[in-house]
Amino acid sequence: MVRAVSTAETAPTTYGWTIQAEALRVRAGRRMAVDGLDLSVDAGVHGLLGPNGAGKTTLMRSIATVLRPAGGTLTLLGEKVSGRLDLRGIRRQIGYLPQEFGFYRRFTVREFIEYIAWLKEMPAAEIPGAVQRAIERVGLTDRAQDRMKTLSGGMVRRVGIAQAIVNDPAILLLDEPTAGLDPEQRMQFRALLRELGTDTCVVVSTHLVEDVAAACTDVVLIDNGRLVFQGVPADLSAAAGDEAGDGDSAAERGYSAILRRHRDKQVK
Amino acid sequence: MGGRILRIELLRSVAPLAALLIAAAGLFVIYAGNLPEASWMDLVVRQRTLLVLILPLALGAGAWQGIRERRSKVEELFHTTPRPRWRRVLPTAGAMAIAAVATYLVTLAGATGHLQHANGYLPASAGPLIAIGALSMVAAVWVGLAVGALLPSPLTSPMVVVAGFVALTLVPNMIHPTGPGSPGSPGGYLFFPNLQVPDLNEGKVDTGAALHMLTGRANLAQALWLLALAVAGLALHAAARPATRLAALLPIALGAVVAVALLPANLAAAWVDNPHATELTCTTDQPRICIPRAQSHMLDKLRDPAGQALSILDSKLPSAPVAVTVQIDERADDTRPAADTLLLRLELNASDAALTRDRLLARMLEGGGVPLCLSLMGREPTSETTTRYMAARLAVVGWLLDREPPQRGGPEGALAIAALGALRALPADQQRARVTALRDAERGCLTGDRLDLLTGSGTNG
Numbered sequence: 001m002v003r004a005v006s007t008a009e010t011a012p013t014t015y016g017w018t019i020q021a022e023a024l025r026v027r028a029g030r031r032m033a034v035d036g037l038d039l040s041v042d043a044g045v046h047g048l049l050g051p052n053g054a055g056k057t058t059l060m061r062s063i064a065t066v067l068r069p070a071g072g073t074l075t076l077l078g079e080k081v082s083g084r085l086d087l088r089g090i091r092r093q094i095g096y097l098p099q100e101f102g103f104y105r106r107f108t109v110r111e112f113i114e115y116i117a118w119l120k121e122m123p124a125a126e127i128p129g130a131v132q133r134a135i136e137r138v139g140l141t142d143r144a145q146d147r148m149k150t151l152s153g154g155m156v157r158r159v160g161i162a163q164a165i166v167n168d169p170a171i172l173l174l175d176e177p178t179a180g181l182d183p184e185q186r187m188q189f190r191a192l193l194r195e196l197g198t199d200t201c202v203v204v205s206t207h208l209v210e211d212v213a214a215a216c217t218d219v220v221l222i223d224n225g226r227l228v229f230q231g232v233p234a235d236l237s238a239a240a241g242d243e244a245g246d247g248d249s250a251a252e253r254g255y256s257a258i259l260r261r262h263r264d265k266q267v268k
Numbered sequence: 269m270g271g272r273i274l275r276i277e278l279l280r281s282v283a284p285l286a287a288l289l290i291a292a293a294g295l296f297v298i299y300a301g302n303l304p305e306a307s308w309m310d311l312v313v314r315q316r317t318l319l320v321l322i323l324p325l326a327l328g329a330g331a332w333q334g335i336r337e338r339r340s341k342v343e344e345l346f347h348t349t350p351r352p353r354w355r356r357v358l359p360t361a362g363a364m365a366i367a368a369v370a371t372y373l374v375t376l377a378g379a380t381g382h383l384q385h386a387n388g389y390l391p392a393s394a395g396p397l398i399a400i401g402a403l404s405m406v407a408a409v410w411v412g413l414a415v416g417a418l419l420p421s422p423l424t425s426p427m428v429v430v431a432g433f434v435a436l437t438l439v440p441n442m443i444h445p446t447g448p449g450s451p452g453s454p455g456g457y458l459f460f461p462n463l464q465v466p467d468l469n470e471g472k473v474d475t476g477a478a479l480h481m482l483t484g485r486a487n488l489a490q491a492l493w494l495l496a497l498a499v500a501g502l503a504l505h506a507a508a509r510p511a512t513r514l515a516a517l518l519p520i521a522l523g524a525v526v527a528v529a530l531l532p533a534n535l536a537a538a539w540v541d542n543p544h545a546t547e548l549t550c551t552t553d554q555p556r557i558c559i560p561r562a563q564s565h566m567l568d569k570l571r572d573p574a575g576q577a578l579s580i581l582d583s584k585l586p587s588a589p590v591a592v593t594v595q596i597d598e599r600a601d602d603t604r605p606a607a608d609t610l611l612l613r614l615e616l617n618a619s620d621a622a623l624t625r626d627r628l629l630a631r632m633l634e635g636g637g638v639p640l641c642l643s644l645m646g647r648e649p650t651s652e653t654t655t656r657y658m659a660a661r662l663a664v665v666g667w668l669l670d671r672e673p674p675q676r677g678g679p680e681g682a683l684a685i686a687a688l689g690a691l692r693a694l695p696a697d698q699q700r701a702r703v704t705a706l707r708d709a710e711r712g713c714l715t716g717d718r719l720d721l722l723t724g725s726g727t728n729g
Contacts, residue, residue: 102341
């Protein structure tokens with residue numbers, strides 16, 4: 001599949017990090033769900049781990065420009081996100097799969113992804129090709145003409161991934177992308193992630209530690225709205241050391257060990 | 269690309285289904301009416317009054333569509349896209365508007381099956397009525413979109429249908445104690461897109477709406493008011509911030525002010541006679557027939573009997589007419605035609621049964637080709653004066669056609685047979701002279717007993 005590449009895409013980036021958060025605070029309702037988070041990530045696949053309520057989804061939503069920071073700074077593609085900034089330029093380069101992915105039931109798969117591509121202000125001439133490519137990458141070619149309401153949960157999730165990648169985003173945010181996928185689809189998805197991560201900053205929020213270990217180049221672990229750990233998956237697996245801990249794999253044991261140490265430190 | 273998205277919305281939004289259901293409901297109500305609509309104008313006005321039913325449905329369809337983003341839980345995802353809300357809602361609003369206009373026009377087209385004469389006169393003044401009806405549908409779906417987006421609840425759609433129906437039915441009757449039908453009803457009734465029709469034919473025989481039209485001012489006031497509602501609805505739907513929403517209400521105030529300035533004080537003053545409908549159009553070939561536009565569809569049925577009547581009169585009477593002019597019976601007065609013109613009175617919506625060759629021929633020859641003088645008719649339709657008058661006129665038909673006088677089932681029939689017998693008993697030149705005398709008396713609406721003139725021992729006896 002060959003496509004036209006615009007000069008904007010090939011131009012060297014003029015910013016340091018694709019996503020950079022400094023002492024970031026983001027409110028979720030009344031609660032400060034992200035509370036003083038420091039994080040810098042670039043191209044690659046970043047697995048965002050953390051217990052329920054750690055602030056994963058709030059962090060994802062703030063990077064997706066749904067929520068505005070309540071404090072600290074969030075810099076996306078070199079632009080500081082604040083109340084004054086016109087977000088359209090950044091939003092054109094974001095792909096987002098929300099935790100709760102809604103869709104128009106009466107649209108066909110192709111129509112829905114086309115619609116999202118239009119909302120992302122892609123040039124009209126590029127849309128049909130980009131839509132087709134996105135559908136092929138998630139393996140839904142044979143269902144492209146089917147109505148969304150006829151799809152199974154796993155297929156809907158794949159449409160969610162397709163709509164997120166249709167504009168070849170510089171920042172791809174996937175909140176629980178593997179929910180509802182069967183083991184084979186998950187393996188295909190991991191392969192897709194690795195492919196995307198070569199030139200895109202992919203942030204994958206998940207509960208599944210093994211997904212992270214298998215597909216991510218980088219692990220980000222947060223708890224109580226703060227960064228607890230950032231490193232390569234091997235570091236996570238190594239973190240457990242000889243401690244006996246909860247978990248069936250080295251990565252899971254590492255995950256629980258890091259969290260336990262962090263919480264112990266906080267108590268002290 | 270906007271065009272492709274519009275195409276998708278035309279297929280996938282609620283627009284096609286709503287259009288189908290609303291058109292079906294409208295057609296059902298129109299066809300449920302026992303009698304077919306007499307004229308195009310009657311049908312067009314009927315459809316405008318029918319808005320009382322279909323506007324609330326259009327409002328409900330709009331609201332249902334307006335809730336789609338909430339119902340489908342796409343708000344968060346769409347919020348992260350660069351395209352601003354007002355651009356996003358345009359294809360949807362466009363698809364809904366196209367469907368609304370199509371619904372109105374398809375209903376009208378479908379309703380022509382319930383029209384007495386689809387080939388009848390379609391006045392230009394029907395155009396604004398149809399266009400404003402379609403515009404009101406657009407206003408309804410756009411206001412519905414706004415309400416749906418502002419109150420995204422599953423109950424919103426049924427609620428606005430009920431609220432719209434109540435507003436369009438109850439409020440007009442609350443404005444004035446006797447409703448829109450009374451002479452004193454205010455022009456404010458024109459704020460309702462479902463036409464409130466006053467008594468158009470007060471003191472005259474009812475001809476429905478066929479010979480009437482709404483003044484240009486009244487149409488303009490309605491159009492501007494509905495346009496303001498539509499624009500406000502769309503702006504309200506497209507607005508993303510509370511401040512813009514408030515500003516979106518501005519057109520409503522503006523439209524109301526302009527409409528109030530344009531509307532007449534009295535509803536009845538908004539309706540006027542349509543001079544174009546009663547204007548005569550004439551054939552260029554023989555026989556020469558002039559007919560009001562509102563009756564022009566009857567022309568084909570008139571040609572044969574008109575030619576025959578003119579040639580019979582020419583062969584049997586001196587100074588016979590050479591052309592036929594049709595007069596709308598309901599609007600008839602005793603204005604006498606020129607001697608060269610046979611004046612035929614036809615009911616505006618004469619049924620096909622009244623338009624058979626034989627009946628038309630008999631009607632044209634009555635009184636020697638002169639319409640009856642209304643001023644000579646007795647007060648009672650069965651009075652002796654009337655009976656003798658009618659009998660004399662019918663006897664002339666029998667004499668001209670060389671057969672029994674036509675029977676209309678009244679007491680004049682037997683009298684006409686007797687009169688014809690007496691007339692035929694006279695010498696031929698006498699017969700011709702007496703018929704001519706009767707015809708000339710009719711031409712001048714002279715007083716005097718016509719039966720005496722025809723058969724009596726009067727001056728000619």
